Amino acid sequence: MKRNNIPQNMSRMDSKEEVLNDIKNFCITNNTTNSIEYRKRGTYSEGVITRLFGTWENAMNELGFKYIGKKYGYDYILSHVKEVYDKYGYISRDLIDSECPFTY
Secondary structure (H helix, E strand, C coil), X not given: CHHHCCCCCCCCCCCHHHHHHHHHHHHHHHCCCCHHHHHHHCCCCXXXXXXXXXXXXXXXXXXXXXXXXXXXXXXXXXXXXXXXXXXXXXXXXXXXXXXXXXXX
């Protein structure tokens, strides 16, 4: 990258409109407003969404979509993490994010 005069820490400056259009298309295509599903399969990172909107709920409000936040209980999380551990023999953030219905 140095050879081509591209700064290493150059970030893509995404506009709110671009991100909202992507989120809208994702939600309609996948029939969900679930932020966990978007984090797993969507285009933009959680950091981009937080920088532009503050929260996923704020992004949903700007789109006029109804968002129902879901809180997971300790036993529910533990049972899913245990299933992942039993399947792979170890646990990691990547495994939790890819195998569980919630993210780390």
